[in-house]
Amino acid sequence: MGKTGRDWTQIYAIYGMDDWQTPVFLLIHAIFFSISSVLFLVYFDFVCYSFQLILPAVFTTGFARFAAGFTGSVTALSGVCLFYAAGNIFYSSVALRWEMAQRMVSAVHDWSTVKTALDVGCGRGILLNAVAMQLKKEGSSGRVVGLDRKNTTLSTLRTAGIEGVQEYVTCREGDARRLPFPDNYFDVVVSAGFVHTVGKEFGQKTAAAAAERMRVLGEVVRVLKGGGVGVVWDLVHVPEYVQRLQDLKMEDIRVSERVTAFMVSSHIVSFRKPSQHVVGPSEVRLDWRFNGIC
Secondary structure, three states: OOOOOOOHHHHHHHHOOOOOHHHHHHHHHHHHHHHHHHHHHHOHHHHHHHHHHHOOOOOOHHHHHHHHHHHHHHHHHHHHHHHHHHHHHHHHHOHHHHHHHHHHHHOOOOOOOOOEEEEEOOOOOHHHHHHHHHHHHOOOOOEEEEEEOOOOHHHHHHHHHHHOOHHHEEEEEOOHHHOOOOOOOEEEEEEEOOHHHOOHHHOOOOHHHHHHHHHHHHHHHHHEEEEEEEEEEEEOOHHHHHHHHHHOOOEEEEEOOOEEEOOEEEEEEEEEOOOOOOOOHHHHHHHHHHHHHO
């Protein structure tokens, strides 16, 4: 399964982080709340006295001590939660993505017959390179295409070069809602932590955003060959994906156990496209609804 059990510092050195501002922001606030809780503890009597001095009619000695203790406890708990959030986001950004990429690769049982693969929303290439490593391990002549809506070709190919799989990787810029590939083209289609970001300009919980995400799944199914395998790891909206795949008559739909990523639930969904796939009426209705919204 390619290179597993790698040192996380090596993974971060190769792929870096797209969003380091968020964990740093959370870490700064975690430190602030932690220091504040320590000060509450060290200067507990002074805090109680201050409460009584500010509102003597409200804060009796007993109530002032309770209020100071409660405030200090909440401050300490907030610091702990912020430390956890910063750590989870930092871990989810690269190290967890690498781990989930290995799991996604293992969801495809036979890579020896794979000639064409697609990574939708490839970013800096963690999953893309994991697929390429598997093709290289199998001695395959296959290739994997990384598609992203942003022009990340140079950084993606750089990481592929570091991983030693550049000859297995190509990159394209494009819209996942209108994949620039013909029908029944890929043996395997994968996507990691991307689909939930499609349509976010409409708001995550709106019908328009849901229609956009469902269109991406429809495109994944369209470009997948009959008998091909799709594997998607994503956040929050996985039940919608399962329902959509069932509507599209996909086979062998499997959902992994829950994994916390970016402070929310995530799952891997894998499925197989039937050898003889017929587009159902549900897909047509979705396209009508989407066009009506836009």
